[in-house]
Amino acid sequence: MKKGLGLRSYTIFYLIVLYAPIIILPMFAFNNATTVAFPLQGFTTQWFSEMLANTNLRKALVNSLIVSLSSATLATVLGILAARSAVRYSWPGKGLVMGSIMVPLVLPEMIVAMSLLVLLLAMGIKLSLFTIILGHVLMCMPFAVAILTSAFQTLDKSLEEAALDLGENAWSTFRLIVLPLVMPGIMASFLITFTISIDEFIIANFLGGGEPVLSVFIFTAFRFPATVPPVLALGTMLVAFSIILLTIAEYFRRRGVAKAGGKDSGGFL
């Protein structure tokens, strides 16, 4: 271990820099000053109460929740279908289909957003929260498929055969054996896609037809110094919320690995 001391110090420094904005964020969110600057001026919760009083923000919050809950649910359901199909069955064209599902991962978001926009415009579909959801499901699906594929892979096929052998049919086997065992993966997928959707900006901005959502609200607010401190308060809450969700997701993922009797080998990706 001693050999790695230099590397270890470097890695810790790297982590600190990585976390710097997230650490600075709450500092200024509670700072009693209208400008974002050191030294800190004193503790206040003023920005939080100002933020909570903002009706636009509340509208945006409700919209964001609608979008994220729907996107996460749809992406996870579609992800279950795709992952189950890819892991359990062999069929021609699997590489192509699964590859296409993962494409949004390596395509600049602006391209995805603008292509969808063009299609929606061409078809005369009115932009709304619904169109944001359409885009978000597309963006979230690769993550859902990646998480769920590894969840389904840890499932021993003979467990399903054992249930069939003991008198259960295909559906009750899925309900009694498959679903409980991949549930941690499903929860992880839901939480992660929810986080992605609530944070996503480009699709939300261009496909929303002017409906306010949180990420757009934050983007706009950051452009005007006066609105920055309340947004820092909002950001603090969002970051805290994201970290809690991710920790829960990681907990579920690990429990899934432990349940299936496997060894933990890494993170989500």
Add this chain to the structure above:
Amino acid sequence: MANTPTAETRAGWSLVSVPAVYVLLMLAAPLLLVFGLSFVGLQGGAKVALPLQEGQDLQFTLSNYAKLFCLSASESCSSTDVRMAQATTTAMLRSLFVAALVTLTTVVLAYPVAYYVSFHVAPSKKALWLFLITIPFWTSYVIRVALWRTILGYDGAVDATLGAVGIIDQPLNLLQYGTASIIITLSHAYAPFAVLPIFVSLEKVDHSLLEAGQDLGESRWTTFLRVTLPLSMAGVVAAVLIVFIPTVGDYVTPELIGGGKVPMIANFIETQMWKLRNQSMGAALAVSSMLIVGILALIFVLANRRFLGVRK
């Protein structure tokens, strides 16, 4: 195994059909539409703004692409076209330059981290370290980017702090060095993207190979250069692609950090598609930039293909 091949295929297809159709409708169809749009125009050269009005007929044309090459005034290129083409070219080159530097920075800085976690962290703790590295990536991109604005900007954390302490009497306003700020911010935002693929490839390196290398008389450092690094190149290549492609197309950072004064290609696409409603022009821009990035990625992969073959 449980079914005959056809039954198995049917089961697989029927499960995957819904997500597959979704991707077909929401990704393949839009991309094809953009591709098609880039080759059409209206009579008289009017811009194509969807949805089409009554009586508008689309015609095949290469003029959208031609306009991108109007680098000097001529019969077919008005001075507006020339300014547009020059600005676009500048933005594209800037995007590539920024993305290349960001990629270089992130990958070089991430490699030791991935190496540390893979080789020096106890197996039971690896997941925790990876989790710590990935958390910032999952928190709002806009917030992270915007915070750099508050840190680097006029009256931001850096200026105000230094000013208060009396080190400077004029705000530095580091943001005015637009491209540099963009590179700092993007490098920070995409850091975890680079760590993960490199980590995965390092995990696949058989540690006995390293011992074999040292056994055969190599020093720790030459073992790294001759064994570890080549074996982990697949991860480095993946990291480069996964950072380079999205950063070329980044929109938020130039908007927030560069204040829109140093636009990158995504901002131009947005301008054409959204602000100007000139969608066939925007499509041509999108297709050409995807083509450029695609070709660069392909060249990069081909140049490294001898490393990719080693992967097992």
Add this chain to the structure above:
Amino acid sequence: MTTSDEKPVMIEFRDVHKYYGDYHALRGINGTIKAGEFFSLLGPSGCGKTTLLRTIAGFEDLSSGVVMIDGKSMQDVPANVRPTNMVFQSYAIFPHMSVAENVGFGLRRDPRSKAEKAAAVEEALEMVGLKGYGNRAAHALSGGQRQRVALARALILKPKVLLLDEPLSALDKKMREHMQVELIRLQRQVGITFVLVTHDQEEALVMSDRIAVMFEGEIAQLADPETLYRRPNSKKVADFIGTMNFVPAEILSDESGKIEVEAKGLGRVTLDASQAPPARGEAPVIGLRPETLTLLYPGQVPNDQVVDGVIDEVIYFGDMTYYDVYLGGTDVEVRLSMRNVPGRPIMDVGSKVQVAWSPEALVLFR
């Protein structure tokens, strides 16, 4: 071992074929498994034994042919309604359930009361020696315990046939030998038909009433262990089951139930027709098991045929010693095994020895 001739048929294979794409995994399987029998499917990996077992369970569709269980065709009968239960190679213990929940899993549709079911679970656990383990978490069990849970879970449904897919392969040697005896005891106790898949010939010989030896999707020989060992019907089976020496031979005459051969190194010998399985058109060889050959120590009087030899190799095994011996001044080398008992020193390489053999122990493959 019980004789199984008069028992009724439980499973019958009628010309069973199975293709995976172009790969012909089962090539016309015929044969019967009798009720109450401990039956083994033995063969090297890839011979189709597991596939055949899975056709009984209903996890593999047949390409052609029929599997009958208890007189009924199993065509279009899904796995969940077949009167068979299976112990999987991985045991397939449901990791999210307790031991009792695992064992009682198949009773979900059973109309009995909760208390009666609990009693049945407890009884099944007792039968496999896991009394009182019901509340344990399944994933916390050892390999041997998992296997017992898998057994109890399958047996609680009182199937007509219990299928065991390499159930002992994951256990260490001691545990495996222990479980072999346990399984035999269990099979006698419940009296149902056991069908075991194994690649371990010793395991098959120890446990089975009858064994089907499979190679490349076909049954090479179906017989009781003794017949299989003493009278293998082909060189391949002989080679797979235990150790057998092969000595080149020449057939001199073959008439009225007697076959006269000239075996290299052994000389002229007359065999009974029962010592020669049906001819396959191969070059004739004589097969002899190592334990049917004996080294003569000074002062011992042979009651059989004797041939001179020279020891080429000595392999010491503790309780046994194997000697590789050149026979009668030829280049024919055979391996023989001697039990190490007091007064029997280990011989040295190069020693000139006398080897006793008996004509009745020979088998002729041709």
